[in-house]
Amino acid sequence: MENNEDNYLMLSGIQHFRFCQRQWALIHIEQQWAENVKTIEGQHIHEKADQPFIREKRHNKLIVRAMQVRSHELKTTGICDVVEFIEDEQGIELINEEGKYIPVPVEYKRGKPKAGQEDIVQLVAQAMCLEEMFVCDVPKAYLFYDEIKRRVEVEITNELRDEVRFIFKQMYNYYDRRHTPKVKPGKHCKSCSLENLCLPTLIDSTPVRQYMERFL
Amino acid sequence: MRKLLNTLFVTTPNSYLALKGETIVVTAGEDHLGQVPLHNLEAICTFGYMGASPKLMHACAERNISLTFLSTSGKFLARVVGESKGNVVLRKTQYRLSDSTNESAKIARNFIFAKVANQKWILERMTRDYPMRIDVPAFKKISATLSEYLQEILMVQDLEILRGLEGQAANHYFRCFDQMILQQKDDFFFKTRNRRPPTDNINALLSLAYTLLAKDVSAALENVGLDAYVGYLHRDRPGRASLALDVMEELRGVIADRFVLKLINKKIITGKDFFAKENGAVLLTDEGREKFINAWRERKQEPLTHPYLKEKINWGLVPHAQAMLLARHLRGDLEEYPPFLWK
Numbered sequence A: 001m002e003n004n005e006d007n008y009l010m011l012s013g014i015q016h017f018r019f020c021q022r023q024w025a026l027i028h029i030e031q032q033w034a035e036n037v038k039t040i041e042g043q044h045i046h047e048k049a050d051q052p053f054i055r056e057k058r059h060n061k062l063i064v065r066a067m068q069v070r071s072h073e074l075k076t077t078g079i080c081d082v083v084e085f086i087e088d089e090q091g092i093e094l095i096n097e098e099g100k101y102i103p104v105p106v107e108y109k110r111g112k113p114k115a116g117q118e119d120i121v122q123l124v125a126q127a128m129c130l131e132e133m134f135v136c137d138v139p140k141a142y143l144f145y146d147e148i149k150r151r152v153e154v155e156i157t158n159e160l161r162d163e164v165r166f167i168f169k170q171m172y173n174y175y176d177r178r179h180t181p182k183v184k185p186g187k188h189c190k191s192c193s194l195e196n197l198c199l200p201t202l203i204d205s206t207p208v209r210q211y212m213e214r215f216l
Numbered sequence B: 001m002r003k004l005l006n007t008l009f010v011t012t013p014n015s016y017l018a019l020k021g022e023t024i025v026v027t028a029g030e031d032h033l034g035q036v037p038l039h040n041l042e043a044i045c046t047f048g049y050m051g052a053s054p055k056l057m058h059a060c061a062e063r064n065i066s067l068t069f070l071s072t073s074g075k076f077l078a079r080v081v082g083e084s085k086g087n088v089v090l091r092k093t094q095y096r097l098s099d100s101t102n103e104s105a106k107i108a109r110n111f112i113f114a115k116v117a118n119q120k121w122i123l124e125r126m127t128r129d130y131p132m133r134i135d136v137p138a139f140k141k142i143s144a145t146l147s148e149y150l151q152e153i154l155m156v157q158d159l160e161i162l163r164g165l166e167g168q169a170a171n172h173y174f175r176c177f178d179q180m181i182l183q184q185k186d187d188f189f190f191k192t193r194n195r196r197p198p199t200d201n202i203n204a205l206l207s208l209a210y211t212l213l214a215k216d217v218s219a220a221l222e223n224v225g226l227d228a229y230v231g232y233l234h235r236d237r238p239g240r241a242s243l244a245l246d247v248m249e250e251l252r253g254v255i256a257d258r259f260v261l262k263l264i265n266k267k268i269i270t271g272k273d274f275f276a277k278e279n280g281a282v283l284l285t286d287e288g289r290e291k292f293i294n295a296w297r298e299r300k301q302e303p304l305t306h307p308y309l310k311e312k313i314n315w316g317l318v319p320h321a322q323a324m325l326l327a328r329h330l331r332g333d334l335e336e337y338p339p340f341l342w343k
């Protein structure tokens, strides 16, 4: 049970959880949005099936797309859009490759950098998976935003690693209890794709009993 | 709130539906009847049943388009339901509460409360709009009786008692029904509710309206991840969409009854739109059904402000709103289920 990867939480969920715990629960516990998440995962898997470990080699880089990753510590599995293996003296050896490399995850995002940390924690979780799988340090990673057409470097600090551990612990706590947190409405609801399901504004409406008694 | 997309009604008997690219193609024998893109459809509803291709069913299930088969007379036959949305947690809660008669009664009470409250306001509304046409004191008296039932319903903890109160309230309400028919009295008169088969014009219209409503409610429930077949007021019976019937209770009067009365009072449907079969069953002619469906479709586009959500929506979205609110109650976000109360 413990190490059965089928039961691991989806890595991409950490961005939902960081954005809004309820959104995460609606998607990952209640599967209210399952098909969308699956579609995204499906595309990744498709890509992967199409080009299993096709690696582009460019100068000092080895580029691997749609790479499946996991961490037994975090108990999560997911897919990295792109992992670049950069040649580096400080790096590690890879089977069938000359030289030493450091893995660097790159996550592609629609839009522009967000005010919240949801993209960052997802990237850090990916980095932690790579650290565990390759037994090495992953000191930095990138987020690529298509609106600004630029990469943003993220340093993988110990604070961020601790935060990711903490978030996964919370996620497992909710998951084991199948608990969907109550609404905490806020600005973020405006950009939430589940707003119609969640109905965040209902929170301040009248108690149902009172509403019914008005019709007596 | 979600968008109301179109419902495609296929009324030519013996039509066959197939998928072609991203469109649905309707044929009858050699005739090509039409072709519609799937992407702006929310539901497909066919009368008279040659069938549909499995490929089309697949496409509908995948895109959450409800596909329903009715007989030519509008009797419900079957509905295509895709792989259920994986919402196991919500469904288990739904089943668990349904297993407890106590918990069931609490939810059922709110359906029935709204049903009776809405019947009451239909009567009240009539006395206000047509004081010269109807027997106002009689209506007022029945409305007052319904108010007493409402008080009682709020206290009830028992399903049997609840069903009893509901039946009595319905008797009172239907006693007024004939008076609410203000036009074409020779062709339309209401004595009692009869169904299998309907043996007068009014009952034929009511039956069709209830079937269309049931289909919409079922689709809305499945859409939010609930199981339309496991109910609270209506207990499980194989093949019966009990939860859809539950939610329908509160909508029958305000949506279906009022719609039927309007068809008659505005002379949209007339006596010529019916024919009687040898066995006494009364059916709508093809033309009559066409008129009925067009009016039903228009009705769905009319706006209202949802009494609980306080949001502007179309009548067509009311079943969705109620399905969402019910899911929300089952998830524990709302202490009680807020039924649809119309005034």
Ligand code: SF4
Binding pocket: A019, A020, A021, A022, A023, A024, A026, A183, A184, A185, A186, A188, A189, A190, A192, A193, A194, A195, A198, A199, A200
């Ligand atoms: S609508 Fe708001 S509270 Fe609800 S899931 Fe989305 S972000 Fe969270």
